[in-house]
Amino acid sequence: MEKIIVLCAVFLMTVFLFIWKHQRVHAHSSAPHHHNYKIGHKHGEGYSIDFYAYASKIRQWNATFKVYLSVLTLILCIVLDNPYVSVTVIIAMAYLTVIKGNIPVTEYLSILVIPITFILLSTFTVAVDFSKQPIGQYNLYLGFCYMFTSQEKLEKMAFLLLKVFGAISALQMMTLSTPSSEIIYVLRKAYVPKIIVELMSLIYRYIFILMDVSTKMKNSAKSRQGYCDFKTSFYTFGSIASNMLIISLKKANAYYDAMEARCYDGDLVFLEEDKKIEIIQIALAAVFIIFLILLWNFTR
Amino acid sequence: MRKLILKIEDLHYTYGNGKSALDGVSVDIYEGEKIAVIGSNGSGKSTFFLNVDGVLTPEQGKIFYRDIVINKKNLKELRKNIGIVFQDADNQIIASTVSAEVGFGPMNLKLPKEEVLKRVDEALEYMNISHLKDRPPHYLSGGEKKRVSIADIIAMKSEIIIFDEPTASLDPLNAMMLEEVLLKLGEEGKTMLISTHDVDFTYRWAERVLVFYEGKIIADGSPLEMFQNMEILKQANLKQPTLLKVYESLVEKQILKDIKAYPKSIQEFKEILGE
Numbered sequence: 001m002e003k004i005i006v007l008c009a010v011f012l013m014t015v016f017l018f019i020w021k022h023q024r025v026h027a028h029s030s031a032p033h034h035h036n037y038k039i040g041h042k043h044g045e046g047y048s049i050d051f052y053a054y055a056s057k058i059r060q061w062n063a064t065f066k067v068y069l070s071v072l073t074l075i076l077c078i079v080l081d082n083p084y085v086s087v088t089v090i091i092a093m094a095y096l097t098v099i100k101g102n103i104p105v106t107e108y109l110s111i112l113v114i115p116i117t118f119i120l121l122s123t124f125t126v127a128v129d130f131s132k133q134p135i136g137q138y139n140l141y142l143g144f145c146y147m148f149t150s151q152e153k154l155e156k157m158a159f160l161l162l163k164v165f166g167a168i169s170a171l172q173m174m175t176l177s178t179p180s181s182e183i184i185y186v187l188r189k190a191y192v193p194k195i196i197v198e199l200m201s202l203i204y205r206y207i208f209i210l211m212d213v214s215t216k217m218k219n220s221a222k223s224r225q226g227y228c229d230f231k232t233s234f235y236t237f238g239s240i241a242s243n244m245l246i247i248s249l250k251k252a253n254a255y256y257d258a259m260e261a262r263c264y265d266g267d268l269v270f271l272e273e274d275k276k277i278e279i280i281q282i283a284l285a286a287v288f289i290i291f292l293i294l295l296w297n298f299t300r
Numbered sequence: 301m302r303k304l305i306l307k308i309e310d311l312h313y314t315y316g317n318g319k320s321a322l323d324g325v326s327v328d329i330y331e332g333e334k335i336a337v338i339g340s341n342g343s344g345k346s347t348f349f350l351n352v353d354g355v356l357t358p359e360q361g362k363i364f365y366r367d368i369v370i371n372k373k374n375l376k377e378l379r380k381n382i383g384i385v386f387q388d389a390d391n392q393i394i395a396s397t398v399s400a401e402v403g404f405g406p407m408n409l410k411l412p413k414e415e416v417l418k419r420v421d422e423a424l425e426y427m428n429i430s431h432l433k434d435r436p437p438h439y440l441s442g443g444e445k446k447r448v449s450i451a452d453i454i455a456m457k458s459e460i461i462i463f464d465e466p467t468a469s470l471d472p473l474n475a476m477m478l479e480e481v482l483l484k485l486g487e488e489g490k491t492m493l494i495s496t497h498d499v500d501f502t503y504r505w506a507e508r509v510l511v512f513y514e515g516k517i518i519a520d521g522s523p524l525e526m527f528q529n530m531e532i533l534k535q536a537n538l539k540q541p542t543l544l545k546v547y548e549s550l551v552e553k554q555i556l557k558d559i560k561a562y563p564k565s566i567q568e569f570k571e572i573l574g575e
Contacts, residue, residue, distance in 0.1 A: 054436060179436065181396035205396050208438035212390075254391040260355045261384045262456065263376060263408035270395050271403025271416055 052111075056101040056177040062277035063182035064189065069285050070174035076289065077166040080296040083159045088295060089166035092288060093173040101177050111176070115168045119161055127157035180204045185272045198268040206248075213247055214240065302330035304367075305491055306352070306382075306460060311361035313351055321347040322358070323515035329460070329493070334486055336502040336523070337495040339512030340537035345495040346387075348512070349462050352493075354378045380409060383453035387464040389445035393437045398429070398448055401437060405456040423455035427481065443474035450481060461485065463494040467501065479505065503527060503541035504564050511536045524562055543569060 053059065058066070070093075077089045098108050128149050134141070136148030174183070181201065188197045217240050221227065226236035306329040313322040321344045329335065337345050350356040352363065354375045363370040363378070370378045383405070386392040395401040402423050406416040424430045427447040437445060446466070453461055463482075467475045482505065485492060496502060502509060502523055509526045511519040519532045526532060527540050543563060550556040556572065563569035 050436075051439070054434075054439070059434075179396070181400065181436070201396060202394075205394060205437075209390060212438075251391060254386075254388070255394065257350060257355045258384075258386050258392040259394060259404075261350075261353050261379060261382075261386075262405040262452065263379050265376070265408065267408075269407045270400040271407055271413075271420060272400065273417070 050180065052101075052103050052107065052176045053179045056097075056103060058096065058101045058177045059179070060275060061177070061281065062275045063178050064186050065277050065281060065285070066174055066178050067183060067186045070170045072289060073170040073173075073292075074167050076292050077163060077170060080292065081159075081163060082296045082299060083162050084299045085292050085296050086159070086162035086166035088292060090162070090169050093166075093169040097169075097173050097176050101173075103176060108176070112169070112172065116165070119164050119168075123157045123161045123164070126160060127153045129153075181270075185270075188272075201268070201270065209251065210244065210248065213251075214244060217243060302332060305329055305331045305365070307364040308352065309362045309364070311348070311351055311363070312359045313347055313356060314359060315347075321515055322351065325361070325515070325517055327510060327517060327520065329491060331459075331491055332486075332489045333491050334482075334505060334507045335491075335493045335510060336506035336508070337493055337510045337512060338497070338499070338502055338536065338538060339495075343512040343536070344515040345512050346464055347515075349384055349464055349493070349495065353382045353384050353462065355384075380456070381458050382460045382462060383456050383458035384462045384464060385450050385453050385466060387466075387468060389442070389449040392449045392452065393445060396436050397433075398435050398437065398440075399424070399433045401448060402451045402455045405452055409456065419455045419457070423451040426454050426484075427451040428477075443470060443477075446470060446474065446478070450478075454485075460491040460493065463492065465495055465497070467496060467498055499527070499538060500541045500543065503544060511538075547572075 073089055073093070077086055094108065097103055098105050128147055129136070131139075131146050131148055134146050134148075136146075137150035137152075139146045139148035181204070184197055184200050184204070187200070188194075221236045221240065225232070227233045308325060308327050308329075311322050311325040312320075314320045323344075325344075325348060337348070339345055347356065351358050354363075354370065365378050365381060368374065368377075393401050395404055399420050403416050403420045406419050411419070421430070424433060427450055429444065429447050429451060432440065432444060432448070437448065440448065450466075466478055470478060479501070482492065482494070494506075506523050509519070509521060509523050510517050511526060511532055513536050518535060519526055519529065524544075527544055532538075533540065543566070547556070547561075547563060547569070551558045561568075561572050563572055
C-alpha cells in the first residue's frame, strides 16, 4: 500500500516540478519578446497554442474533417468508457499531433501538463476517502484521521484518468492543428447561429489587439515606476483597466469606420477556402473509428 | 483635359462634441491626379477623407461622383469606388488570416467566390506578400501589416485610393517600397489622395497639393507654388522641402544659374549640377 502512495507522491512531485520549471522558462522567454512581432510565443500558453495551430504540418488538411474526427473520437472515448479505447485514442492523437503535425514532443507535453494537473487533482478525490476508523483495503494514518482507498477504487481512478486524458488529447489534436478562423468556419457550416460565429471571429481578432495594447500600456507604466510597490501596482492596474475600456470603445469606432469604408453592410462574411479532403484520409479515419468500436466490443 | 471624377461642394462637418472639423470645403478632383493633402494635426484631413468616402455624413454640402450626386441610396457606389488605407493598419485589419482580410472588401461587393479568390491573389502578388497568405495578422510586422492594408484596397479595384498618413511609423525601406507602389498605381491611372506630414515626399511625388487649415482648404495648387508661398507654409505649420531650399540657396549664392529647373529628386539635382 505504501508503495502506491509513495509512487503517487513521486509522480505528483515530478508533475509539479515540471510545471514550475516550465513556467520559469516562460517567464524568462517572455520578457525580451514583448516588442518584436516575430513568430513565437510571447504571452504564455494562450499565444503558443494558437501559434502551434499555424505551424502544424497537418494544417493543410481539411478543417471540417479534423474537427469532426476529433469530436467523434472524443464522443467515442467517453461513450465507450473502455481503458483500451482510451489508450488507443491517446496514442493515436499524440501520433497525429507530434509525428504528423511535427510539433515538438516537449511542447506537446508541456501543453498537456495544464489539463493533467486538473485531472490528477480531481481523480485523486475519486480514489481517496477519509475516515476516523482504519477501514478500506489500504489506509494511511494522517494523525487525526485515516485516508483510505482500495484496489477497485484505484483502478477506477486510473480508468477515469485515461478516459479524460484521451478526450482531452482528441480535442488538443484539433486545437493544435486547426487555426481558430478555420474552426469558426466549420461552425458556420454546421449552422451555428450567425451572431455567435461573427462574434467569435471578432473576439478572436480582438483578443490579440487588446493584449497588444495592454502590454504596451503596462510597459510604459513600468518604465515610469508604475509597479514600484504593492499599492502603486494596484493603482496602475486599475488605471490600465479603465483606460483599456476607453481605448476599446475608440478602437471599435475606428474599426467600424474601416469596415464601412470597405462596403460592410451588416453581414460579416469572410473569404474562406475549402481545403481538399483526400479519400485516403477519410478511409483511415473510418478504419480508426471502426477499430475503436471493435476494440471496445472485444474487451467488454 | 482630364475628366472630373469627384466634385465636393461646400462640405461642413461638426463632431458630436461640437468641434467643427470641416468648415466649407470645396474641391474638384480629376481622373488620375496625384494629390497630397497636407496640414497640421487636427486640421481636418482625416475627417475630410471619411466624409468623402461616405463613412461620415456631412451636415451640409454635396459630393458628386462622376456627375452623380451621392445620397443615401447610392452611397455604396461611392464606397466601392473610393478606398481608404487607414493610418493604423491595426484599426483596419479585421479578419484572422491575411487572405480572408484581403478578401473582405470583395466579399462585401458580393462578387462570386472565384472572382474574389482571383482578386485576392492578384492583390497579394501586387504587394509582394503572397507568402503571407495563410498567416494570421497578429504575427505580422508593422511593415507587413501596412502592405496587407494596402492590398485590402487594391483587391477592391477602386478608382480613387486615399492613403491616410501612409509613411507614418514605417522604416525607410518600407517607406521606399510604399513609394514604389504609389508610382505603380499612378502608372495605372488611379486617382490618389495622400495625407502626409512629409514635405519632401509631397514635393517629390505630388502633382497637386491641398493645404488644410482649421477645416478649410487654404491653398490648392502645384507643390512648387505651395512651397514657395511662405505665408501659407507658416499658417499651416509646414516647412520647405530640403531639396527646394538647397536649390534656392545655391541660386541665391549664384553657384547655380537661375533656370527655374527646380529638381524634384536627387537624381534631377545631380543632372543640374552636372551640366
